[in-house]
Structures are given as C-alpha cells and as structure tokens.
Amino acid sequence: MKEVMAVIRANKIGDTKQALVNEGFPAFNAVKVLGRGRQAIEAEVIDALNQHPDDANEVLPLLARCPRLIPKRLVSVVVPDEQxxxxxxxxxxxxxxxxxxxxxxxxxPVTDSIRIRTAESGNVAVDEMTGVL
Structure with a gap:
C-alpha cells in the first residue's frame, strides 16, 4: 500500500477531485495548506498567475524573493501498490x-490500514467496494 500526497494549486482542487472520482478513486482527503517552493513570490502575483498561467515563464524570473507562504491544497490518497x-x-x-x-x-509506503467500522485491515480496508451493502 502507498499514500500518494499531492501539493497542488488551490484553484485546481475541484478539477482534481472530479478526476480522481472519475478514475475510480472516490476516497481521499484534502486540506488547505500554506507552503512555498524554490520561488517565493507575493500572494497577489500568485493569484494573477493562477488566473493566467501562460504568463508565468515571463513574470517569475523578474520577481524578487520574499518569504511569503502560498495557499495550496494537499490531497492524500491511499491505494494498493498497483494503483x-x-x-x-x-x-x-x-x-x-x-x-x-x-x-x-x-x-x-503505508504499512497497514484498518477500517474502524469492520476492523478489516490491509488492502481490503482501502478498497471502496469491500463491505458495501
């Protein structure tokens, strides 16, 4: 079993949720987080770039570094290795x-998973179709 953790743009969470559901992964967690990568820039600039991402390659090299944290989303999905x-x-x-x-x-890696309701463990505990009535 593995946990796939993705830090994504805040404005992409809706599309990401829908895509995961469409691909057969309806069970996941998502939380609001703050963070930054190698390039720290003003939040207003990030908002503008989220609206017009094609401008990013021109704008980002011109910006001065600053320590601001940017709103992001953290998506967590636990799945069997083969998925x-x-x-x-x-x-x-x-x-x-x-x-x-x-x-x-x-x-x-995830060493184990336990479904609280039934006490099932392992891959069965993360399989969405197991235990469905």
Whole structure:
C-alpha cells in the first residue's frame, strides 16, 4: 500500500477531485495548506498567475524573493501498490500547466490500514467496494 500526497494549486482542487472520482478513486482527503517552493513570490502575483498561467515563464524570473507562504491544497490518497501510477498520472494530468507552482507529488509506503467500522485491515480496508451493502 502507498499514500500518494499531492501539493497542488488551490484553484485546481475541484478539477482534481472530479478526476480522481472519475478514475475510480472516490476516497481521499484534502486540506488547505500554506507552503512555498524554490520561488517565493507575493500572494497577489500568485493569484494573477493562477488566473493566467501562460504568463508565468515571463513574470517569475523578474520577481524578487520574499518569504511569503502560498495557499495550496494537499490531497492524500491511499491505494494498493498497483494503483499508484494511475493516481499519479491522474493528478499530474489535471494539474500540469508547465509553469512554476504546479505542485509536487510524494509517494510514501503505508504499512497497514484498518477500517474502524469492520476492523478489516490491509488492502481490503482501502478498497471502496469491500463491505458495501
């Protein structure tokens, strides 16, 4: 089992949720987070670039560095090993603009999973179709 964690643009969360559901991954968590990558810039500039991402390659090199944290979304999906590539591809497809700030995806091992309601563990506990009445 693996956890796929993706830090994405705040304005991409709706499209990401819908794409994950459409691909058969309706169970995930998403939280509002603040963060920054290598390029720290003003929040107003980020908002403008989110609205017009094609301008990013021209604007970003001209900006001075500053320590501001940018609003992002952290999406977490726990899936069996064989489904990791599909989740990663789905998140990448929806969020890739080719501009700085598209985000990062991290894949980390999960040693176990327990469904509290039934005490099932392992892959069965993250399988959405198991235990459905």
């Amino acid at each position: 990791v590539r599909q989740v990663v591809n789905t998140i990448t497809r929806v969020n890739q603009t080719g501009n700085p700030g598209d985000g990062k995806i991290f894949v980390v």
